[in-house]
Structures are given as C-alpha cells and as structure tokens.
Amino acid sequence: MDNTTDLWVRRFHPSPDAAARLLCLPHAGGSASYFFPVSRSLAPGVEVLAVQYPGRQDRRHEPCLDSVAAIADALVDVVTPYTDKPLTLFGHSMGASIAYELAVRLEKRGTTPAGVFVSGRRAPNAFRDERVHERDDAGLLAEIKRLNGTESQLLDDDEVLRMVLPAIRADYKAAETYRPTPGDSITAPVHALIGDSDPKATVDEASRWAEHTTGPFKLEVFPGGHFYLNQVVPQVLDRISAHIDSTLTPS
Structure with a gap:
C-alpha cells in the first residue's frame, strides 16, 4: 500500500491472515480512532480498516473535503486494493452516506461489497x-x-475547538448537501441500524434504505439517540460478525 493509502486507512491491529475485512467510516467530526475498540474486538478474525478523513488529527493540515461525492471519489482508489478479500462497509451518520456512495463506485468497477451497514442515517432519498x-x-x-457526538467535553477547550471546528463544519456541509445520483443503486445487502429516539433519522426514513439496493435489506432499531451505538457496542458487533461469518460460509 502506498502513502496515500496509509493516510486514508488505518489498521490498528493488522491481521494478514483474516478471511475478511471491515471498512469503518466515521460520523461528522469523527476520526479513525473512534473505531479502535471495534478493531481490537474483531481482530484477528476480521481485519478492521478505519478511514481517516483529511482535516483532522494527524491530517489536520490538509484541506477538508466538504462533499460526500468527493470523499467517496477519493476513497474508491484507496479501498480497491483491499477488495481481494470480502469487504463489508460500516458507516455511522455521515459515514453511512459515504459507505453507500463508495459501494456504488466499487460496484461500477465490478466489485460488490459483502455488505453495507448504514447506522444512524436516513436513506439518501429521505431528504x-x-x-x-x-x-x-x-x-x-x-x-x-x-x-452528544464528538467528545463534547473536548469542545470546552479553546485550542481543541479551533483545531476541530473546520473539519466539523466541512463534514456537516457534506452530510447536509448530499444528494444521491438519480438511477444509482447497489446490489450489496444493506443493514440499517438506528436508535429509536434519533432526532436525525426516523425509523421510516431509515427504512427507505431498502429502495437503494436490489439485494437483501434489514432494519434493526435499538434504544437510544443518534449515538445509540455507544451503548450497544456488543450487540452491533454481533450483527456485523454474524453477517461477515455468513458471507464466508459456503452455501
């Protein structure tokens, strides 16, 4: 992998013998490190790849990208080398939109993700x-x-605030201005996960993800708000692991 790949994709627990990979895409204002516990939990059976967007942490001096399409366009070349093994995508909030658009691009290149988990995000056509x-x-x-997203207590620190606000604003612009390309859809299975009191996405809005795939669709509702997954990590990891196992089991 080249230096561009190393910038975008973090492997906290490299697992070269893993049979499958999981690519995790953070929420608005989020970073790759959010998924460190996921990587620790799933390695070495599943190699977790966590995306680091430009404009934050060790990439804070790079210009932010403020559109979902631009991020997906940049990622598709970076991610393609990792598709030599079954690759499942997981995105939370803005990351869910990026996961979907990345899946669209991968499929246009002839690679279908093993599955796409879209968390805490309404469907692209639920405007x-x-x-x-x-x-x-x-x-x-x-x-x-x-x-209650990006570590709220950190936002009381003026120095930290100056560092993270540009990335957060760019991410919100990307999420809020995102529109799917008419006619695009995917064939990969889509699993939508949502909190039952999420102000950013209702159950009805999340259920419309079914309209963006010709493959299987499943919606699961957990107790909690926009960051419901912080309280149900084991259950979410169980769902992801079960799906990945199912893709590796001969039918």
Missing part, C-alpha cells in the same frame, strides 16, 4: 433541508452537543 453548517460557531457547537 431534509438542514443547514447547520451555515450557522455560526456557537450554533454549530450547540448542535454537536445536542447530539
């Missing part, structure tokens, strides 16, 4: 006119704290 990214800094921070 809301949201403009949080246009708010001032105080308004943007208020929304983040409302969702």
